[in-house]
Amino acid sequence: MRRILAILALALALSPVGARPAAAHSCATPSLLTVGQPAAIIVGVAAESSAVDDVKIKVPPQLRLTGADQAQGWTLSRTATEVDYSSGRIEPLTCAYFTLRGVPTKRATFVVPFTLHFEDGTSRTFTGTELGALDSGHLVFAGTNPDAVPSSTSPMQIAVIVSVAAIGVTIAAVALRRALRPPGAEAA
Numbered sequence: 001m002r003r004i005l006a007i008l009a010l011a012l013a014l015s016p017v018g019a020r021p022a023a024a025h026s027c028a029t030p031s032l033l034t035v036g037q038p039a040a041i042i043v044g045v046a047a048e049s050s051a052v053d054d055v056k057i058k059v060p061p062q063l064r065l066t067g068a069d070q071a072q073g074w075t076l077s078r079t080a081t082e083v084d085y086s087s088g089r090i091e092p093l094t095c096a097y098f099t100l101r102g103v104p105t106k107r108a109t110f111v112v113p114f115t116l117h118f119e120d121g122t123s124r125t126f127t128g129t130e131l132g133a134l135d136s137g138h139l140v141f142a143g144t145n146p147d148a149v150p151s152s153t154s155p156m157q158i159a160v161i162v163s164v165a166a167i168g169v170t171i172a173a174v175a176l177r178r179a180l181r182p183p184g185a186e187a188a
Contacts, residue, residue: 027095052090054117067101104142111137
């Protein structure tokens with residue numbers, strides 16, 4: 001029994017090598033917009049281990065804000081430079097989406113920064129411009145190419161992570177098979 005537990009612990013330890021912790025914006029999808037055309041910018045955010053009770057979204061200078069949609073269960077207030085969704089709740093480990101409406105004013109790749117306030121009293125601001133990075137705000141591509149923006153995980157890193165995970169699972173399967181073989185049974 002100890003052998004099985006040791007093997008399973010080893011497989012568990014090996015399989016997530018290189019994996020990242022869940023980010024508070026894992027629900028985010030970049031916006032692809034046309035310069036000068038009205039558009040919806042859907043900012044996806046996720047609560048981490050603590051529920052979110054306030055979301056402040058900064059409006060960057062490259063976007064002329066024309067509106068913000070009411071989100072069910074939230075109180076909405078806005079100025080020309082900030083949209084605040086307050087008095088709501090995003091349960092831990094779940095997503096919520098907030099829609100801004102506006103017109104991109106110039107060809108650019110830019111970030112829509114946001115700050116999450118958690119029920120435990122902490123706050124976290126997301127301003128990064130790298131796809132998939134833990135600190136990324138909402139990325140907007142207004143007439144620009146999303147493929148030109150760096151990603152925080154390269155294809156080589158993904159290949160290594162998948163390979164190490166596969167090796168870990170294989171080792172665990174072989175060891176489990178050996179451990180479950182009746183005493184004195186010959187290898188097949």
